[in-house]
Amino acid sequence: MFQSHLGEMAALATALCWTITAVSFEAAGKKVGSISVNLIRLVIAFILISIYNLFTRGMILPIDASSSAWFWLTFSGIIGFVIGDLFLFQAYVEVGARISMLIMSTVPPITAITGFFLMGEKITVLGLSGMIITIVGIALVILTKNPGNKKVRLSHPIKGLVYAFIGALGQAFGLVFSKFGMGSYDPFAATQIRIIAAIIGFSIVISVLKKWGELIVAVKDRRAMKYISIGSLFGPFVGVSLSLLAVQHASTGVVSTITSITPILLIPVSIIVFKERIFPREIFGAIITLLGISLLFI
Secondary structure, three states: OOOOOHHHHHHHHHHHHHHHHHHHHHHHHHHHOHHHHHHHHHHHHHHHHHHHHHHHHOOOOOOOOOHHHHHHHHHHHHHHHHHHHHHHHHHHHHHHHHHHHHHHHHHHHHHHHHHHHHHOOOOOHHHHHHHHHHHHHHHHHHEEEOOOOOOEEEOOOHHHHHHHHHHHHHHHHHHHHHHHHHOOOOHHHHHHHHHHHHHHHHHHHHHHHOOHHHHHHHHHOHHHHHHHHHHHHHHHHHHHHHHHHHHHHOOHHHHHHHHOOHHHHHHHHHHHOOOOOOOHHHHHHHHHHHHHHHHOOO
């Protein structure tokens, strides 16, 4: 029975990994800043994936990749990891992992729309309905009525919500460009190229913003490094590995739907770890969002 549902089990484990990663990076980002967290976790992820590729592929670097793969995967790494994660990790600090990951649920709809315009992929009526339901679910969480004048207002700081949405755009476009670049090339080696591009990108960002001093302080912070190490292990390394295992043994639609339960898994974590107050409409909104995402893959 376990073997017949290996893909679904791997997808569920992936969602748990994303949950651990989001909580770890939120905690670290609030201590030492999101930019430092981004570069440190990429370096850790690069070391882990390099060791993995050395044992599985016999080469520590992706020297067998074509120039086309390098171009598109580098572009994907800059869009997805640098721009996307730069804003996503700051959103963790501004509005928390739970709300950030809920807004990241717009990645499948954005990816579907991008695929429609760039690659001619079809969007079904059910898929369109799923997009609308997903947006409604998110709106239930981020919008609220003012008790005084009954006007609708945002329930969280607009800056954090915008950062999370830009993060979602970066992730979605990063996925699309990964498709262009990866083709039949090894997914782990492809991820390694994206990480290399991201490390260079973040090094430039830190140099321009003159944040190297903050990075050194972050490395010396043992508590922050513990969170970053945990997040790096369960995110770019174990999480990615399990997601690849999942799509090998189950349909992409099933895997995408199961892994999208992260915002729901984050609800009890936010209550226990961060002592957040969760409103019933936020739980309902997260469930509605999951329903919308599931319709995208029917």
